[in-house]
Amino acid sequence: xxxxxxxxxxxxxxxxxxxxxxxxxxxxxxxxxxxxxxxxxxxxxxxxxxxxxxxxxxxxxxxxxxxxxxxxxxxxxxxxxxxxxxxxxxxxxxxxxxxxxxxxxxxx
Amino acid sequence: xxxxxxxxxxxxxxxxxxxxxxxxxxxxxxxxxxxxxxxxxxxxxxxxxxxxxxxxxxxxxxxxxxxxxxxxxxxxxxxxxxxxxxxxxxxxxxxxxxxxxxxxxxxxxxx
Numbered sequence: 001x002x003x004x005x006x007x008x009x010x011x012x013x014x015x016x017x018x019x020x021x022x023x024x025x026x027x028x029x030x031x032x033x034x035x036x037x038x039x040x041x042x043x044x045x046x047x048x049x050x051x052x053x054x055x056x057x058x059x060x061x062x063x064x065x066x067x068x069x070x071x072x073x074x075x076x077x078x079x080x081x082x083x084x085x086x087x088x089x090x091x092x093x094x095x096x097x098x099x100x101x102x103x104x105x106x107x108x
Numbered sequence: 109x110x111x112x113x114x115x116x117x118x119x120x121x122x123x124x125x126x127x128x129x130x131x132x133x134x135x136x137x138x139x140x141x142x143x144x145x146x147x148x149x150x151x152x153x154x155x156x157x158x159x160x161x162x163x164x165x166x167x168x169x170x171x172x173x174x175x176x177x178x179x180x181x182x183x184x185x186x187x188x189x190x191x192x193x194x195x196x197x198x199x200x201x202x203x204x205x206x207x208x209x210x211x212x213x214x215x216x217x218x219x
Contacts (some may be wrong), residue, residue, distance in 0.1 A: 015142050030205060041146075041213045048207040084150065088208070095167070096142065097204045099151040 002027045006087060013077055014107055021085050021102045023101035027091035030038040031096065032063055034072050037084040046085075047070070077106045109120040110136040114199050114211035121218055127186040129214050131199030134180070137145075141182040142208075143174055146196040158182060194218045 004024035013019055023034075034046040047054050047061040049070065054061055058078075063070040072082055084101040111134045121127060140159050144152040156174035157165040164174050171190050175183045182199060183202045196215050200206030 021162055031202070031208075033208060041215065043198065043210040044210065044219075045207060050205075082121075086152070088152075090202070090204075095157045095165075096155055096200070096208055098144075100151045103150070108131070 001094070001095050002089060002091060004030060004087060004089060004097050004099035006085075006102050009100065009104075010103045012105045012107065015077060015079060017077050017106075019074045019077060019104065019107040021074075021104075023070045023072075023086075023087035023089075023099055025068040025070075025089055028065065028068060028093065029091055031088075032070055033088050033096075034070070035088065036060055036081075037081065037086065037101070041046060043086070074104075077079045077104075079106045079108055082106045109140065109207075110134060110201055110209055112199055112201055112209055112211035114197075114214055116165065116195055116214060117212065118215045119217070121189050121216065123218055124188050127184070127193070127215075127216070129184040129190050129197055129199075131182040131184075131211055133181055133182075133201050134208065136201065137179060139180060140203045141176065142200040142202060143184050144198045144200065146198065147194070156182075156184070189218045191218050 005024045031046045033052045049063045051065040058075045060073045085099045088098040090096045113132045143155040154167045160177045198213045199211040
């Protein structure tokens with residue numbers, strides 16, 4: 001099955017800073033998602049992005065499917081952006097595989 | 109979009125006791141259902157996967173089992189819990205070429 005690697009594992013920033021989170025896949029995927037896990041553990045859907053670029057407010061994501069990676073950008077970080085960010089992907093009808101996550105801490 | 113219901117939200121069980129966690133899906137039919145476990149606050153491990161009633165794929169050998177008695181119902185069970193079964197359990201609906209959605213999870217502590 002595919003392997004998913006996320007970097008960095010931990011990121012600590014001051015409020016207002018920008019950040020880039022990366023997700024690499026060992027093989028091509030046709031389902032790719034980014035999630036934010038809130039302090040209560042719930043996984044919040046951020047982007048469904050098997051290819052291309054999408055933006056939602058201060059967040060945007062880009063997936064380069066031919067090079068098997070995806071990037072999540074957070075601009076003008078706020079303390080509420082803190083938490084763990086996961087990417088996940090699958091091939092065809094195969095199971096969704098998660099990376100180990102990036103723990104983002106935004107300090108006031 | 110669909111809604112994934114999980115209950116209970118938290119559970120404390122003694123070692124050796126049985127377990128039954130339920131997941132139901134609302135607002136769709138023929139979901140592909142998953143059970144994941146998250147330990148130590150990082151990484152989701154896939155436990156079971158089901159594409160239809162009575163069809164269960166197990167990803168890792170363990171003390172748990174899963175069943176899918178109805179199209180939109182997925183149950184995680186154990187006959188005798190171990191300390192190592194503690195964790196955060198998440199149910200999801202994810203299909204080919206579509207976005208996956210998760211329930212709010214059950215935090216299980218085995219004491």
